[in-house]
Amino acid sequence: MDVIAKQDRMKDVAHTLRIAGITRPADVTFSFEGQPLTAPAGENLAAALIACGIRRFGEGPDPARPRVALCMMGVCQQCLLRVDGRLAQACITPIQAGMVVTAA
Numbered sequence: 001m002d003v004i005a006k007q008d009r010m011k012d013v014a015h016t017l018r019i020a021g022i023t024r025p026a027d028v029t030f031s032f033e034g035q036p037l038t039a040p041a042g043e044n045l046a047a048a049l050i051a052c053g054i055r056r057f058g059e060g061p062d063p064a065r066p067r068v069a070l071c072m073m074g075v076c077q078q079c080l081l082r083v084d085g086r087l088a089q090a091c092i093t094p095i096q097a098g099m100v101v102t103a104a
């Protein structure tokens with residue numbers, strides 16, 4: 001699957017997972033592990049990644065149990081990622097255009 005087709009498919013998934021009928025800011029582009037993604041500006045990073053189909057934020061001690069957002073309120077640290085080179089909790093980090101996100 002080429003990159004454009006993959007992005008279109010991810011956009012379809014994101015629109016399916018987001019609540020319909022809510023006005024949101026314009027989409028901005030950011031990247032996760034080098035993959036370009038789009039999400040509404042200001043949406044929290046964890047929600048944006050999940051809406052884009054990302055189900056693995058990083059590896060935990062047990063490879064069968066990858067890390068992904070759990071509490072979605074800044075408590076558990078399971079969503080820890082590196083955003084523009086700095087560690088950040090994805091669930092309390094708003095999306096900004098051009099963010100470069102990688103596993104922690």
Ligand code: FES
Nearest residue numbers: 070072076077091
């Ligand atoms: S999901 Fe628990 S701190 Fe982010």
